[in-house]
Amino acid sequence: MKKSNYNYIFEVKDGKKLAFNSMSCALAEIDQDFSDVLENIENIDIDTVNEQKKELIENMRQGNYIIDDAVDELKQIKFRHFKGKYENNSLSITIAPTLNCNFKCPYCYETPDTHIMDEAVQQSIIDRVEKQLQTVKNVQVTWYGGEPLLAKDIIWNVSEKIMNLCEQYGANYYSFIVSNGYLIDDETIENLIKYKITNIQVTIDGPKEIHDKRRIQKSGKGSFDKILYNVKKLKEKGFNINIRINIDKTNVARVEELLDILKLNDLNGLSITLGQVTAYTQACSSVSGSCLNNEEYAVTSLDIQKILNDKEFEVQDYPYYPGIKANYCCADQINAFVIDPWGDMYKCWNDIGLKEKSVGNITKELEENDDINQVMNQIDWLTQNPFDEEDCVECDLLPICMGGCPYNKKENKKLSCEKWKYNMKEILAYTYQNSL
Template sequence: MKSSKYNIFIENGNNVLAYNSRTSALAEVSYPKYDTILKILENPNNECDEKLKQDLFYGGFLIQDDFDELASIRHDMYRARFSTEILQLTIAPTADCNFRCPYCYEKDVLENKVMTDDVENKIISFIKSKINSIHTLSITWYGGEPLLESKRIDRMSEQIIEICNEHGVNYDAGIITNGYLLTRKNFLMLVKNKVKTIQITLDGTEETHDKRRYLKDGGKTFSKIIDNLYALVDIYKEKKEELPRINVRINTDRNNKDEAFGLLKYISNSPLSKFIALDIAAVYDPADVEHLYTLTLEEYSKVKNDFVDLCRDEGFQISNTLFYPKRVNAICVCDRVNTGVIGPDGSVYKCWEEIGDINACIGQVGNNTVLNLPERYYDYMLFDPTLSEQCSNCNILPICMGGGCPLRRSRDKVKNCELQMKNITSSILKSYQLITSSN
């Protein structure tokens, strides 16, 4: 036997946390046992505590002499990347939006374009052509603002669900909406069509939100979104059927990071707290290289940590694994072969942020003509961090896989490796704190 190259040990008061980034195993051990572990890992073939040795092998801290961890990681990456068992589609029924948020990456490509019946039929036909080779179909409704086309979402959903039911395929759906049109009527339509997650955005309390997320004509939006949410309170109280989880996202930068905490307090003191989850996300702008208004990765990490602590103090449900450094294979929709983002004109992209960018288009739904795919597509699908000398020698490779977001790595030359390495200790300690505090 030999020691894994992905072992990480962290001192934690009177004990030591043992973590392996390939297997995601985590164990708490005393210092005497830690000393024994180090001796075993240094020379596994010596006579020693056989039970402890087997435990280390079970967690992946010890491996067989002939086991190639790097090859195993590469194998799992390509298996996930080129798997066709799950079809994951993001569908934008319109390229228009009723908002004009200044930080939105789509603001320059928004146009008054809606999906035609012809494109709708091609999407349905495409799904039918794939249905016999998948076990799960996942749909995310996107835009623009997708609820501008609520009738089309309703009609398409009914057809897609019927196809899945006929072929015994699992169906999963979600929607990303600004919340302005999330009326009771539209909410019940989404429930009927098995939408399980609804993401909306509030960028702080009323005054701050309305300065950042306003209508085309500059009109305010906060009170309308909140009224929509209050209109759902009685539905969640009755809970006669499985209801979607509503995730409120707060896009955060220097201008509203304090307001994120104000919104948390506002919701925690209202009936909305019973069915809403809160999260913050960093505003990303590759042009702001000096972080004049966007947060650095380190700053955002601290804000998020403080935000989660306050969420827990206020009684919101926090996942024990929120901070846990998880093993990844394929990172997102960008680097999976059986995924696509379909615009209202039928154009297909690999990433949500590419929608409307003709240079990133990889084809047209329903058209099997082989195109000259953009270089970025091949970078998404063929990038292999296990072939990099730096990555292959890194003990957090299985949770980083070359730097995070494929789009930002490829287009903007931005990686989050440095932050991952800096935060690995705090992430494990925070995870341990959440796990032990809930027991």
């Protein structure tokens, strides 16, 4: 046997040592026996060691700290990545029935448009799903915008037809919606349940004073009170709710106040996700000066994780603790698309509505596409991989980063390493100490 190339070993307080393996995400407190085995594993005859050492070796093997001689970990990572990239057993589509929105958030990267998806595009989506159901066994639909609930009838219509098709073909159906949460009412809740859209992300950017300056209605009025009320109603109805907090330099100091408000309203059982405000497009370039860079965000996210734990929010798993990635997101998977109101298809949410970034149109089969620019856009996304980067190949965090955001790499022509690069020791030490 031999030791893994993806071990991360360091000291914490009181001279204790921790070992993390990024191929398995195992974390363990280790002693000298562990270190001795790790350093001498190539010379150890496992059949002749005592039972105590044999048990230690087996535990180290399960955590991937030591591996069989025949194992090539980099090839395993490549296989996992390309398998995920070209896997065709699942279909993931993000549908934006409109790019219109009832808010005018200053950091929004989209250019709003009042166009509503017509029936021909809706039918093309349904037809594409039915064709894909000849091979796929899982269909995941995410409703997106703009604000998707400005086009509720489209959501209900398309959802019902896709649900029926999945039932007909014996496929699993999953649905999720990203909403600002303002347009939710009793009838909407009933329909969300009816059409199995019981997973919802709603953004709250701080206490009322802060949120109402960032999540602004087009009328100029705030939205905090109504969104908080609607989130409480959703919780009462059993929805899986993710509260997203988009953080930058202007609101990060007030996040704790928001968490106090959520806890006061019995909402500390909800999932909390931090969003790093980034000036992705020209539409949101005005906020670039207030954005946190990746290193600043790493430090901030750990500080907030500690606050979340103190306030009894559940934050032990990803994205607060490293998770193994095969692919970074839907952008680098062949069977995942974002569809705008005109039927244009994209690989990344950030590109939606930018026609020059499209990879095709849902009304036309991809293999029949004669637009060379769209063809090359698709190829660019799917041929991009971290193994072309020497820094990635040599990095012991590759399995949990996979080169970082592919959009950033594609647009900026440079790596955008995950936050783990900047605070790995601190996040692991905190996870360990919090588990005691």
